[in-house]
Amino acid sequence: MQHLGLGFRVVIITIALVWIAFPGVGFAQEIRQVYVQGQGSIRVDPDLAYVNLGVVTQAPEADEAQTKNAINMRNILAALGELGIKGEDIETSYFNVYPVYRYSEEKGDQITGYRVSNTISVMLRDLSKVGEVIDAAIKTGATNVNSVRFTLADEEPWRDKALTLAVENGRRKAGVMATAAGEKLGPIMVIRDPNTQFEPYYAGNEMMVKMVASSDRGMPTYIQPGKLEIKAIVEMVFALE
Secondary structure, three states, rough: HHHHHHHHHHHHHHHHHHHHHHHOHHHHOOOOOEEEEEEEEEOOOOOOOEEEEEEEEEEEEEHHHHHHHHHHHHHHHHHHHHHOOOOHHHHEEEEEEEEEEEEOOOEEEEEEEEEEEEEEEEEEEHHHHHHHHHHHHHHHHOEEEEEEEOOOOOOOOHHHHHHHHHHHHHHHHHHHHHHHHHEEEEEEEEEEEEEEEEOOOOOOHHHHHHHHHHHHHOOOOOOOOOOOEEEEEEEEEEEOO
């Protein structure tokens, strides 16, 4: 009897140790959950624009190509200054000097000249000036209008609104699912933000061609920016009571 009692106590202690080592195994299986994805999006007007302008010049000698380029760029900057664009809102985004080759079977690749490419990015807080900037730049020597990008000076408040809408959408979905299943929705157990997207609006290639064509014909360039869309997705886990 003593041996049997000792063995019984050993079994009880072993079971207790197993429960201590894995106290949540049985309990976690009792928790009923509902998982949802909430989505929210908001469309807003841009309040900032970036116009990317370039000057490309070519000449037999590198210094000659560079001089031509510098003159054109200086004229462009002067024209932008007349429009009220401050120097702090203009920055060089690309500059390169490279040789131009011509190939022949007799002599192979030979340098025939040099090309200089200089690109600037102009930041505009007044979006009504985008067309004026493009027109002034082309008239004073710009050879490229590479891109026009519309964005937001401060994205954070709009991201927060999209996230709020996503959470509200997730809670609504979870409530509908719980009610349809004859259950009562409990508290949120997990919530996370796997993806909040914000895409600036770019003037497309077709629009860029129209802008340059309008400037060449002496017509003022008109650009109407599209709205920006901010999307948020949240993953939520609710307990069922």
